[in-house]
Amino acid sequence: MTALTLKVHNRIAEIGESAWNALRDDDNPFTSFAYLEALEITGCVNQASGWQPVHLSLSDDTGVIQGVMPLYVKYHSMGEYVFDQSWAQAYEQAGGSYYPKLQAAIPFTPVTGARLLSPDPQVRQALAQAAISLCDSNKLSSLHITFPREDEWQLMGEMGLLQRRDQQFWWDNAGYKSFDDFLAALSSNRRKVIRRERRDVQSIVDLKWIVGAEITEAHLDQLYGFIENTYDRKWGTGRPYLTRAFFSRIRETMRDQMALVFAYEGSEAVAGAINFIGGDTLYGRQWGALVDVPFLHFEVCYYQAIDFAIARGLKRVEAGTQGEHKLSRGYLPNPVYSAHYIRDKRLRAPVEAYLVREREAVAEQMLFLVEEASPFKKGG
Known part of the structure; x- marks a missing residue:
């Protein structure tokens, strides 16, 4: 792969609508330039709200942007829907500073979608590595990539990030x-x-x-x-x-x-x-x-x-996060993902052990809900 130039952007407008949207490969409305820019220009995300944009771009030697990543410095854990407050409390009780941290996400939007926007697998990996390096160089506690697509989640696991799995209830037509x-x-x-x-x-x-x-x-x-x-x-x-x-x-x-x-x-x-x-x-x-x-x-x-x-x-309705009450109304469990890089090994080790147990518990619960608690006719 040719050398790529990394830039950090405090506004998505610095990247531009055409460059951003050219790297999307689906119609997910929340990863669009329009949605993310609207959050910025209307004061939903900024340093005062605890969501400071630091979007990443990687450009080739001709200046053409080959990959982008929606990224934020976070000063709290609100509006994420992947709950890490207990990690923050444990780390701070041990004398560490959990905030600020890095968050690759769509703010206030627990919807699965691309977080590493590029058609090139190598560029996607380079984006994830760039976010890790940004975390390290700024001595931030952690990087959290929430609600990525499963293929991105698998890539991040291969890179050594900790993998978390949860469930949402979706209706399929x-x-x-x-x-x-x-x-x-x-x-x-x-x-x-x-x-x-x-x-x-x-x-x-x-x-x-x-x-x-x-x-x-x-x-x-x-x-x-x-x-x-x-x-x-x-x-x-x-x-x-x-x-x-x-x-x-x-x-x-x-x-x-x-x-x-x-x-x-x-x-x-x-x-x-x-x-x-x-x-x-x-x-x-x-x-x-x-x-x-x-x-x-x-x-x-x-x-x-x-x-x-x-x-x-x-084909589908995704009606938000949480809520087993959706199950009895025809919305079945589906896996959702997050990946986490924790810089301090003292926190990383117990979190990693916890996530192994949690993934197993989530998988067992999803299987039970589908096989034993589904509202659909048996064999239907």
């Missing part, structure tokens, strides 16, 4: 023609429960999809109000990770990939969620509500997403 067609694949009990939940919700609210060019700033005002209210009720704060300006920005640059679903009591919108369409997948993201209606969250975030995916011929 087995060629269903309608929601009832999907229900027919479930056990009798699960069909009855889901029908009852949907009937109860739909007797109180009306549901409506607002997609692409139909989305207005007024819709985004309403959506943000839902999200703020839910943050306040759940965590005691009305300040979501994503700013209101972020939603306006992506409406300008990514509107064709946006899909809102709102719930109405009469003419008043009382709940809603934002989804993104990428290739053959619908990605469920933020949601919120102004009212407490039993099963409303399941209807807005899970059942409506299935309806939408079937109608659009999409």
